[in-house]
Amino acid sequence: MNEETSPSNDRRDFLKTTAVVAGLTVAPGMLLYGISEAKPDEKAVSSKIRWGMLIDTSKCADGCDACVNACVNEHGLTEETTPETKAQWIRKVGLRDKQTGTVHSLPMLCQHCEFPPCTDVCPTGASFKRADGIVLVDRHICIGCRYCMMACPYKARSFIHETLENQKPHSPRGKGTVESCNFCVYRVDKGKQPACVEACNQDGHQAMLFGDINDPNSEISKKLKQVNSSVLRPDMRLNPGVRYQGL
Amino acid sequence: MKVCLKLSILGNICLGVLLSLAVSAAEPSSSVTLPKPPKAKQNFSDTQKCVAPIEDIRRNHGDYLKHHRNETMHKGIRTTQYSLVACINCHVTADSKGNYPNINEGSKHFCKSCHNYAAVSIDCFECHATKPETP
Numbered sequence: 001m002n003e004e005t006s007p008s009n010d011r012r013d014f015l016k017t018t019a020v021v022a023g024l025t026v027a028p029g030m031l032l033y034g035i036s037e038a039k040p041d042e043k044a045v046s047s048k049i050r051w052g053m054l055i056d057t058s059k060c061a062d063g064c065d066a067c068v069n070a071c072v073n074e075h076g077l078t079e080e081t082t083p084e085t086k087a088q089w090i091r092k093v094g095l096r097d098k099q100t101g102t103v104h105s106l107p108m109l110c111q112h113c114e115f116p117p118c119t120d121v122c123p124t125g126a127s128f129k130r131a132d133g134i135v136l137v138d139r140h141i142c143i144g145c146r147y148c149m150m151a152c153p154y155k156a157r158s159f160i161h162e163t164l165e166n167q168k169p170h171s172p173r174g175k176g177t178v179e180s181c182n183f184c185v186y187r188v189d190k191g192k193q194p195a196c197v198e199a200c201n202q203d204g205h206q207a208m209l210f211g212d213i214n215d216p217n218s219e220i221s222k223k224l225k226q227v228n229s230s231v232l233r234p235d236m237r238l239n240p241g242v243r244y245q246g247l
Numbered sequence: 248m249k250v251c252l253k254l255s256i257l258g259n260i261c262l263g264v265l266l267s268l269a270v271s272a273a274e275p276s277s278s279v280t281l282p283k284p285p286k287a288k289q290n291f292s293d294t295q296k297c298v299a300p301i302e303d304i305r306r307n308h309g310d311y312l313k314h315h316r317n318e319t320m321h322k323g324i325r326t327t328q329y330s331l332v333a334c335i336n337c338h339v340t341a342d343s344k345g346n347y348p349n350i351n352e353g354s355k356h357f358c359k360s361c362h363n364y365a366a367v368s369i370d371c372f373e374c375h376a377t378k379p380e381t382p
Contacts, residue, residue, distance in 0.1 A: 045323040
């Protein structure tokens with residue numbers, strides 16, 4: 001009876017460690033919010049969700065390329081090629097205001113537009129926007145014409161010139177097709193964050209926030225309501241899913 | 248009588264030729280050996296070896312894979328029954344030294360073993376991984 005009423009040491013320790021772990025996951029900020037829950041594997045994606053990203057340029061450290069390295073590792077963008085034709089799904093860009101001299105460092109990736117010009121020009125339907133707003137290339141039907149690369153105002157896409165080997169099972173890539181950031185779609189479908197966001201958080205910058213911008217209760221929606229954010233090339237009215245804060 | 252004899256000789260020759268043909272059909276010449284795909288790592292269930300009955304999956308796996316790829320690519324459906332990654336994870340096995348067979352050399356790779364024999368080229372592995380991901 002005594003044993004039942006007073007929790008054993010093991011149980012106490014367990015509760016303590018759980019509390020600590022929970023505290024840790026809350027403290028870095030990004031882990032608990034953003035994605036509410038994983039979609040069941042057999043369920044199709046829905047347009048009720050729109051995945052988006054908010055990048056805080058004031059937190060994005062100059063010279064840090066954790067997001068780029070994470071992307072390269074995640075998708076195996078390591079083939080030997082010329083610098084001109086290197087596949088870049090995400091890159092760091094430095095901006096300097098000529099008038100004031102202010103400098104910004106920010107990651108550039110596919111902006112996952114609501115009205116993506118790449119899908120408009122694609123002759124085969126290989127460039128498409130998924131119901132949840134993620135813009136993808138179906139490389140099964142991509143013929144490598146590269147119209148989408150010319151249409152994209154953000155230069156977000158890459159063409160693969162070389163025969164590739166040892167691709168990652170979750171990220172198939174091959175010669176003669178166009179590819180770009182896919183928001184790590186296989187991770188998102190499992191309720192996880194894109195690799196770049198995870199890496200940025202792990203490095204303690206927390207400059208990238210990923211989540212459902214259609215859900216008013218998601219962390220990204222709440223932050224978008226509070227802060228001033230802008231899109232790149234708003235004149236084109238593409239309504240990108242990637243927004244920048246502090247530009 | 249002479250004619251009959253001639254005919255019977257001719258018949259014997261014909262029979263001989265037919266027999267030799269039959270033998271060669273049953274035992275293929277050494278240049279074309281029957282495919283011997285490596286064994287999978289595990290059975291799909293207690294009652295079923297693969298994700299569909301063997302005769303069904305042998306004939307229709309191409310259609311199943313193609314259907315599933317569109318479901319995954321466009322709708323984000325990520326069930327594993329007909330996923331190529333799941334096929335590779337179970338069917339492509341390492342040798343005793345831990346090396347996986349090369350898809351471009353020989354016919355030891357599970358997919359290549361039959362596709363070589365049937366002379367059907369596959370494009371899957373221009374892009375897709377040919378072996379399970381090693382941790």
